[in-house]
Amino acid sequence: MLDAYFLDLAEKKAPWDGKILWEALEKELSIVAECNNLGKVKFTIGVYQYINSENWSLEAELDYDLGMLPALGKAFENVWKNI
Numbered sequence: 001m002l003d004a005y006f007l008d009l010a011e012k013k014a015p016w017d018g019k020i021l022w023e024a025l026e027k028e029l030s031i032v033a034e035c036n037n038l039g040k041v042k043f044t045i046g047v048y049q050y051i052n053s054e055n056w057s058l059e060a061e062l063d064y065d066l067g068m069l070p071a072l073g074k075a076f077e078n079v080w081k082n083i
Contacts, residue, residue: 003080005031010073015039015066039066 005022015035023030032044041064048057064072 001080002031003076006069006073006076008073009033009041010070012066012069035066040064041066041069 002022005020009020012035015037018034020033021030022032028048028050030044030046030048032046033041034044035041043062043064044059045062046057046059049055
């Protein structure tokens with residue numbers, strides 16, 4: 001689930017190599033996290049529609065500091081508890 005993805009990221013104490021991906025079951029939503037060696041985390045969020053002939057997509061990037069991930073993980077945990 002999405003909350004587990006963010007809680008896993010919240011445990012990161014140091015920059016990591018590569019991309020950490022989360023995708024919805026039908027791939028209509030994806031989140032990719034990357035962290036550079038300075039501790040800057042870039043999230044690329046994609047929303048995709050592939051039904052019928054009206055295919056479209058939207059991607060956005062959000063930047064965070066590595067030290068902000070625990071608070072972000074806690075926020076997602078609280079949101080999922082209240083759904």
